[in-house]
Amino acid sequence: MKLFLKLVIKKKFKVQDIWYRFEWQSRGSDHIHGFLWIDDAPSVTDLDQYLSFWGVRVTAFNLAGELPAAAVHPSSRPFSERTNTLRELTELLNRFQRHTRCTPSYCQRKIRGTDELTCRFHFPRSERPLPEVPCEVNSNHRVYLPARNDALLNSYNATVTMGWMANTDLSPCTDQTAVVHYLAKYCSKAEKKSEPFKSLLQSVMLRVSDRAPLLSLAIKLMNKLIAERDWSAQEVCHHLLQLDLRSSSRAVQDLDLRPIENQRRALDLQNGHATVSKTFLEHYCERPAHQEHLTLLAAAREYTWINKTQDFRPRRDRPKVINLFPRYSGRSSHADYPNFCRAKLMLHHCFRSVTLDDLLNDDDEDWVSAYAACAANHDHSRDPLGAVLEAVEADSETESL
Ligand SMILES: [Zn+2]
Numbered sequence: 001m002k003l004f005l006k007l008v009i010k011k012k013f014k015v016q017d018i019w020y021r022f023e024w025q026s027r028g029s030d031h032i033h034g035f036l037w038i039d040d041a042p043s044v045t046d047l048d049q050y051l052s053f054w055g056v057r058v059t060a061f062n063l064a065g066e067l068p069a070a071a072v073h074p075s076s077r078p079f080s081e082r083t084n085t086l087r088e089l090t091e092l093l094n095r096f097q098r099h100t101r102c103t104p105s106y107c108q109r110k111i112r113g114t115d116e117l118t119c120r121f122h123f124p125r126s127e128r129p130l131p132e133v134p135c136e137v138n139s140n141h142r143v144y145l146p147a148r149n150d151a152l153l154n155s156y157n158a159t160v161t162m163g164w165m166a167n168t169d170l171s172p173c174t175d176q177t178a179v180v181h182y183l184a185k186y187c188s189k190a191e192k193k194s195e196p197f198k199s200l201l202q203s204v205m206l207r208v209s210d211r212a213p214l215l216s217l218a219i220k221l222m223n224k225l226i227a228e229r230d231w232s233a234q235e236v237c238h239h240l241l242q243l244d245l246r247s248s249s250r251a252v253q254d255l256d257l258r259p260i261e262n263q264r265r266a267l268d269l270q271n272g273h274a275t276v277s278k279t280f281l282e283h284y285c286e287r288p289a290h291q292e293h294l295t296l297l298a299a300a301r302e303y304t305w306i307n308k309t310q311d312f313r314p315r316r317d318r319p320k321v322i323n324l325f326p327r328y329s330g331r332s333s334h335a336d337y338p339n340f341c342r343a344k345l346m347l348h349h350c351f352r353s354v355t356l357d358d359l360l361n362d363d364d365e366d367w368v369s370a371y372a373a374c375a376a377n378h379d380h381s382r383d384p385l386g387a388v389l390e391a392v393e394a395d396s397e398t399e400s401l
Pocket residue numbers: 099101102103107108119120121123
């Protein structure tokens with residue numbers, strides 16, 4: 001995957017950022033879900049530019065559709081016999097990029113209220129001479145539909161197909177909602193287990209040998225797991241080789257904004273000794289004097305804590321992506337609002353005390369009034385908590401609910 005990114009994807013596209021994760025389809029063959037952020041890709045708001053950019057890069061045109069099946073699987077040809085011709089591209093497409101068989105176990109689902117079956121990937125798809133981004137296909141966002149002369153072909157990019165030599169599915173994103181939908185639908189989904197452990201265990205119990213029951217049980221259960229494809233050989237090898245399950249071009253920093261007494265701590269196990277590690281908040285409060293004016297947000301985004309020197313070292317790489325939690329509500333009528341105000345002050349105002357005493361000016365001040373003064377007088381950088389939602393907006397929203 002790393003070589004493919006370096007030698008094919010990054011040469012083909014101006015990749016700004018990348019994220020991907022491994023998955024094992026029906027716990028069988030490897031499968032990768034990913035996102036590419038492309039530097040020069042136009043926004044869908046400029047429709048003509050968007051269509052001319054993607055129209056030549058993602059298509060469902062089978063340029064020389066009618067070809068006899070290649071004698072040797074085109075993906076197994078040695079490198080020296082590769083021709084990089086249109087014929088070869090078509091052979092590859094015909095071999096793995098077409099959705100030629102709809103079956104109930106794979107893609108067919110009943111249409112609600114009827115006995116009729118339909119393909120959940122919407123094959124066969126209508127042909128169209130030019131790409132389009134209609135609003136009607138999905139009620140939440142526009143969908144890119146490539147130019148198509150083959151009702152069964154998955155959209156493809158010729159370079160990607162010839163480089164990867166296995167099935168791919170490329171969808172140019174249209175907007176933020178489309179990205180969120182893709183993330184929720186495909187990227188964060190866990191694989192289904194084929195059969196519960198309990199029933200697998202019961203089925204092998206009967207055949208356990210009397211001489212070494214525990215060993216026999218373990219071996220039989222392991223074999224059963226492989227046979228039932230809960231873990232395929234590919235997945236097991238991936239883990240044994242200690243390969244990453246996901247990868248991205250940006251580092252992520254978790255940032256817990258709960259009061260210190262509610263924060264979870266990691267246990268560090270080394271040479272048989274367990275030590276409780278400090279939280280990011282504690283490191284921040286213990287920063288050396290020359291980093292007095294560093295805010296928590298800047299420390300999390302632009303610095304790395306170095307245990308050896310007990311200070312924050314500026315990152316040479318791009319800022320980290322902040323995974324901030326809890327996401328307190330910024331609605332002023334919400335019960336969480338004082339916490340939202342406290343979190344805002346923690347992010348943007350410097351402090352030293354883990355109990356946050358020094359963030360309030362005097363004993364009478366509470367988080368809401370302290371943040372009101374901050375919002376009226378300061379212009380802080382953007383943060384993942386976002387802006388305060390106005391009371392008017394909150395009220396009308398409650399009404400509509
Ligand atoms: Zn189908």
